[in-house]
Amino acid sequence: MMPMKIVHYTDVPAENPGGETRGVTVRWVVSEQDGAPNYYMRVFEIAPGGYSPRHSHSWEHEIFILSGEGEMVSEDGNAVVGPGTAVFIPGGESHQIRNGGEQLLRFICTIPSTGT
Amino acid sequence: MMPMKIVHYTDVPAENPGGETRGVTVRWVVSEQDGAPNYYMRVFEIAPGGYSPRHSHSWEHEIFILSGEGEMVSEDGNAVVGPGTAVFIPGGESHQIRNGGEQLLRFICTIPSTGT
Numbered sequence: 001m002m003p004m005k006i007v008h009y010t011d012v013p014a015e016n017p018g019g020e021t022r023g024v025t026v027r028w029v030v031s032e033q034d035g036a037p038n039y040y041m042r043v044f045e046i047a048p049g050g051y052s053p054r055h056s057h058s059w060e061h062e063i064f065i066l067s068g069e070g071e072m073v074s075e076d077g078n079a080v081v082g083p084g085t086a087v088f089i090p091g092g093e094s095h096q097i098r099n100g101g102e103q104l105l106r107f108i109c110t111i112p113s114t115g116t
Numbered sequence: 117m118m119p120m121k122i123v124h125y126t127d128v129p130a131e132n133p134g135g136e137t138r139g140v141t142v143r144w145v146v147s148e149q150d151g152a153p154n155y156y157m158r159v160f161e162i163a164p165g166g167y168s169p170r171h172s173h174s175w176e177h178e179i180f181i182l183s184g185e186g187e188m189v190s191e192d193g194n195a196v197v198g199p200g201t202a203v204f205i206p207g208g209e210s211h212q213i214r215n216g217g218e219q220l221l222r223f224i225c226t227i228p229s230t231g232t
Contacts, residue, residue: 002206003190003206003209004203004204004205004209005202005204006188006195006197006201006202006203007201008200008201008202009180009201009202029180029202030202030204034204035206036176036204037176037207037228038154038155038176038230039154039155039178039226040178041180041202041204041226043180043202060152060154062146062155062157064125064157064159064180066182072120072122074119074120076119076120084125084126085122085123085124086122086123086124086128086145086146086157087120087122088120088121088146088150088151088157089120090118090119090120091153093118093119093120095120108180110155110157110178110226112153112154114154
């Protein structure tokens with residue numbers, strides 16, 4: 001039997017996700033390496049002035065904002081998001097998240113195994 | 117094109133999950149109703165002294181603790197979890213989460229679409 005994994009996110013190495021990002025780190029807290037069969041969980045941090053790429057892909061994301069303030073950029077306009085906000089980005093939808101605030105923006109972003 | 121969904125978790129109705137629970141509410145912040153194809157995101161709150169059922173099932177959970185202090189019960193023993201802790205519960209693993217603290221325990225618990 002595979003054991004339960006319990007880890008504090010700060011004990012997972014922060015990686016540079018690469019691509020058209022600025023001031024972004026990612027920690028894969030639940031991944032394929034843990035035997036997760038269907039989807040994975042990452043914790044992102046974006047420094048003030050930073051952003052993720054504006055892009056789209058066939059798979060979805062499910063996001064939950066932990067701290068800070070962000071701006072979600074979508075095809076329907078932009079929205080401010082903060083702690084406690086959940087976001088579902090359907091497959092095919094263009095998206096970007098920017099940190100226009102003064103605090104570190106921290107959020108969970110999950111991704112299906114088909115998206116990696 | 118399905119639009120992006122952005123919702124604060126407190127704007128989603130808190131439901132009683134039923135079963136062998138005490139002091140537990142669940143909010144489905146991303147669900148099948150949103151068109152999520154692979155997995156769903158819920159926010160649970162457990163009052164001091166409350167607990168989820170001790171059970172096992174064939175599907176996994178991926179959890180992230182938002183606030184408060186909880187006790188994860190597993191086949192390998194118990195562990196205290198707090199804000200920023202991620203938990204991967206593989207399919208088939210017996211699990212329970214208890215709030216033995218004095219604060220509200222809040223956490224994200226995701227579940228694959230095959231588990232509902």
